[in-house]
Structure formats: C-alpha cells, structure tokens
Amino acid sequence: MSSHRSPVVARMNRARWLMTALATVITAAAVLIFGYVAASVDAHARETRANDQVERVSGGLARAIQHDDKQTLDLSTVIDDELAKGSTAVVVEVRKPGESWKQAHTYQRSYMPDDAQIATLATQIEDGADGILYQGHRYGGTDITGRSVTVSGTPVFWSDWDTIVVILAGTESMADPGAHRTLVWELTIGGALLVLLSAAATFLLSGRTQRQALRLLDEHEQFLGDAAHELRTPLTTLKLLTESRPKPDEVQQTLAEARRLADRMARLVTGLLARARMQSGIAEPERTLLRLDQLAEAVAEEAGDPRLVVTAHPSVVVGDPQLLSLAIRNMLENGLTHGAVNRAAPVEVHVAEGRVSIRDHGPGVDPVMSASPFNRGAAGRTGRNGIGLALVAWVAEAHGGNASIEPAAGGGTIATLWLPPADITVGNPVDARR
Incomplete structure (x- = not known):
C-alpha cells in the first residue's frame, strides 16, 4: 500500500469503525427495547x-x-x-x-x-x-x-x-419469580451476544466492502500509472517532432512519424480502458467467430515493417477482434524492438491452430525476466518492462488461452499467444461429430 494513499485508507477505516459503531448502537437499542418489553x-x-x-x-x-x-x-x-x-x-x-x-x-x-x-x-x-x-x-x-x-x-x-x-x-x-429471573438473564446474555455478533458481522462485511473499494482504487491507480508510464515516451517524442521545425522535404516523414506515435498512444489507451472496464465488470470481451490468420496478417500489414515475414494457416477462434489485434500488435512491437540488434534480420510471424508465434533474432530472453516476462514492471536489459506484454497475457487469459516467451534455437526469442480453437461443428448433431 503506497504512502500517498494512507489518508484515503485512514478515512475508510474511520468510516468502517463508524459504521460498526452505528450498527452496534442500533442493534443494542433494538435488543434493549425488545428485552424490556418481553420482561415487562x-x-x-x-x-x-x-x-x-x-x-x-x-x-x-x-x-x-x-x-x-x-x-x-x-x-x-x-x-x-x-x-x-x-x-x-x-x-x-x-x-x-x-x-x-x-x-x-x-x-x-x-x-x-x-x-x-x-x-x-x-x-x-x-x-x-x-x-x-x-x-x-x-x-x-x-x-x-x-x-x-x-x-x-x-x-x-x-x-x-x-x-x-x-x-x-x-x-x-x-x-414463579425464579423463572422470571432466568428469563431476564437469558434476555440479557442473548441480547449481549446478538449485539456482539451484529458488531462483528458489520465489521467483517464493511471490511469486505472496503477491500473491494481498495481493489478498485488499486486498479484506478494502476490505470493512471500505466497510462502515464506508457504515454510519457511517445508524448515526449511527439513534442520533439513538433518542435524540430522540419525542412520542407522532411515534413511528410515527420507527419508520418507523428501519426505513428498517435496511433500507438490510441492503441495503448484503448487497451488500458478495455482492461479496466473488464476487470471492474462493466464490460465483457466480445465473442465472435473469426479467422486468427487473417487478423494477424491485417495487423502485420498495418505495421508496415519490411522485416515482418508472415506465414499463416487457416485458424478459426472465438474472441474479441479488437483485443486480439491489440495483443498481436504488442507482440509485433516487442519483436521489432528487441530484434533491432540486427536490422537485416527478419521478424517471423507464424499462425496455425489458434496459435500466433512471433520469432525475433535479438539478444534472447533476459535471464532476469525469464521467470515472469509478462509481469508489468519486470526489469530487463532495456530497463523496466511496460504494459505491452502484460496486456498480451491478460488478453490470452480473458479468452481462456495463455501466452509465453521462450528462447529460440539459434538465438532470439519466440513469443506465443495461444487461444482454444473454435468448434466449427457447433450446431451439428453430437453423433455426427463423433
């Protein structure tokens, strides 16, 4: 729990104790009135x-x-x-x-x-x-x-x-005054236990609600932190481009670079918003029958990098096209970035059977990150990892699949996104599928 959140947590704790005290007082008053009436x-x-x-x-x-x-x-x-x-x-x-x-x-x-x-x-x-x-x-x-x-x-x-x-x-x-005294004791002890149980239940339930609120606060802070972290570099680059006063023959190249940075920021914001909405339960991933190979080819073509070599076989999955495009695009950017050691080396994209594999010829998997390459904030050779790969893992999990990064034979890495293949026989009789 970060220190700047301590006032918020302190206020929530005060509200929790106040709610518990209020519920206890109300319960005690109700028990007292009931006990007095019953005894009378x-x-x-x-x-x-x-x-x-x-x-x-x-x-x-x-x-x-x-x-x-x-x-x-x-x-x-x-x-x-x-x-x-x-x-x-x-x-x-x-x-x-x-x-x-x-x-x-x-x-x-x-x-x-x-x-x-x-x-x-x-x-x-x-x-x-x-x-x-x-x-x-x-x-x-x-x-x-x-x-x-x-x-x-x-x-x-x-x-x-x-x-x-x-x-x-x-x-x-x-x-029979003895029976009356017994009744009074039973009402007193039972009422005290009821008040204690009410206080404990209120405290536990308010704590559960508080944990949910803290979780939402964590997600909110994580969203803001991710957005600030990921947008800082493209915004700085965009600012430098706009302040560089390009020559007339460099204007088109500068505008293209600005558009690329704007598109990257838009994709980041889209991914962050989609994850935040789905984690909070506001939205659910779209479930559409789609061709994963065609989706990967479209994303690679949109990237427009001559180093990309795509080999795609027909593969049908059920998923959210926007989220899957985001995941594949992040994997491509990761491969192009880490494969930049050898500018002539290709970045190979292979699609088959619900699996998208992207192989680069870069320095390979950093041993420090090998245990948790998809964790947000994991530190590697190039500094701290952003949310690109973390979003890939989250998209895979949201679709019931998984993601992995492993060393490739001969150097480099292979990043893989796997999704369960769609059952295109749905709607046919069960015996026919057997």
Whole structure:
C-alpha cells in the first residue's frame, strides 16, 4: 500500500469503525427495547397469575368455612381443602365483638406479613366489606422475610352468629419469580451476544466492502500509472517532432512519424480502458467467430515493417477482434524492438491452430525476466518492462488461452499467444461429430 494513499485508507477505516459503531448502537437499542418489553410482559403475566391465585384461594376457602350448632368454628373443611395445601399461604383470622383478632389457623406462614400487619389487613377487609359477604380485597406488601408478596382477604359473616372470620391468602407477588429471573438473564446474555455478533458481522462485511473499494482504487491507480508510464515516451517524442521545425522535404516523414506515435498512444489507451472496464465488470470481451490468420496478417500489414515475414494457416477462434489485434500488435512491437540488434534480420510471424508465434533474432530472453516476462514492471536489459506484454497475457487469459516467451534455437526469442480453437461443428448433431 503506497504512502500517498494512507489518508484515503485512514478515512475508510474511520468510516468502517463508524459504521460498526452505528450498527452496534442500533442493534443494542433494538435488543434493549425488545428485552424490556418481553420482561415487562412476562412480569405482568406472572403478577396476574399470583393475584388470581390468592383471590381464588381466599374466596374458595371463605365459602368452605362453617360453624356448628354450638357456635363453634369448624376449620376442618378449610384445613382439608386442596386450596389450603398448595404453595399459597393461608391465615384464618377470627374476632368476636369487642375482642382483638386471633389466628385460628396458619399455613406457609413465612409468605405472610407479621402478626400486627395481618391484624391490620383483617380490620381493613372487614371495614371495606361494609357488611357484604365474601367481598374480597387484595393488598401488596412484604412478608416476614422481606419478600414482596400479594395478600388477598375475604370476610365471612353469619346472620345467626356475631363472630367475624377473615380468610387471608398470600404468595409472592410474582408467580414463579425464579423463572422470571432466568428469563431476564437469558434476555440479557442473548441480547449481549446478538449485539456482539451484529458488531462483528458489520465489521467483517464493511471490511469486505472496503477491500473491494481498495481493489478498485488499486486498479484506478494502476490505470493512471500505466497510462502515464506508457504515454510519457511517445508524448515526449511527439513534442520533439513538433518542435524540430522540419525542412520542407522532411515534413511528410515527420507527419508520418507523428501519426505513428498517435496511433500507438490510441492503441495503448484503448487497451488500458478495455482492461479496466473488464476487470471492474462493466464490460465483457466480445465473442465472435473469426479467422486468427487473417487478423494477424491485417495487423502485420498495418505495421508496415519490411522485416515482418508472415506465414499463416487457416485458424478459426472465438474472441474479441479488437483485443486480439491489440495483443498481436504488442507482440509485433516487442519483436521489432528487441530484434533491432540486427536490422537485416527478419521478424517471423507464424499462425496455425489458434496459435500466433512471433520469432525475433535479438539478444534472447533476459535471464532476469525469464521467470515472469509478462509481469508489468519486470526489469530487463532495456530497463523496466511496460504494459505491452502484460496486456498480451491478460488478453490470452480473458479468452481462456495463455501466452509465453521462450528462447529460440539459434538465438532470439519466440513469443506465443495461444487461444482454444473454435468448434466449427457447433450446431451439428453430437453423433455426427463423433
């Protein structure tokens, strides 16, 4: 990563962390709201169950209590009742006129308030009933251990007896509070894990997006660097030509050289743009059935160099004519440039079976570049390699083929572009092709 890109990368990293933080905050807020609502709904439901339970017990036992003919309270029906044997506390308060309250029966006493509070509740229930039989009331408070409880009381009156009985039933203000606490812990831990997973997923996905952006930035910088590198020499030469003030008899030659340089720059820009568009997925190579031999002959004829000797055999391939012309032209320029050691030596072009081979009689393959002759920027005898051969390799790869450069027998090099031969029998029955 180049140093001049560090501010860009720093901004992208800040944006990545900001996106992660924002997604985490939003997820945490959503989880918090959901957890609060879920816990509140569960607590309300359990409180309702507890209220219903104490009211059912106090009301049921109040209807079961009796007294005998001797005006003696019969508690056996209360004690033996299933409602008085469960998890709900029961206290039977009895009071005769002018006397204080007495506890005639207790069950699960620890879930009820202290004696003074029970007596107070019994008085409040008696007064609140206003003489109405089974007029129950519910109160909230704490038991003798400090736990929050719900107490329901139901009064019992008799027309033939002046004794008053109040049945008190109590239980924890929330049914099965242990299960509620477990739910709260599960919501807390699950919510925390969900927030962490959301943060991690956002960080990873934003990192993936950032890598794509960095890749596009690399391709953009590579395009600009390639264009600047390749166009610098022809532009400098063109500038020198325009400033040379040629003589009248040299004008045509100067113009021809200027046109050649302009054509070369146009080809370079075309190749760079095509590669950039295809690497970014904007465009795809054209797939056309074409004669590779005729294409190579046309490119060689356009080059117009007398050293070129073309031997072509019919060869049909499927490919993009513009990209293949660019690749062949770059191979020809490479052969003509490196074969310039002997100006009289030919540059031989051979086309057959989807293969274009160009042999020069130059100094041969530089050992330094022999391992990666198609890599952009590889250094050789003549300095750093440009993008010409790199484009050749890319065009070959885009067509499902390959490119190679190897030493030729007797000196020089052979550059080869190979493409899969086209199946000209497509459309015929399969059995006929066999």
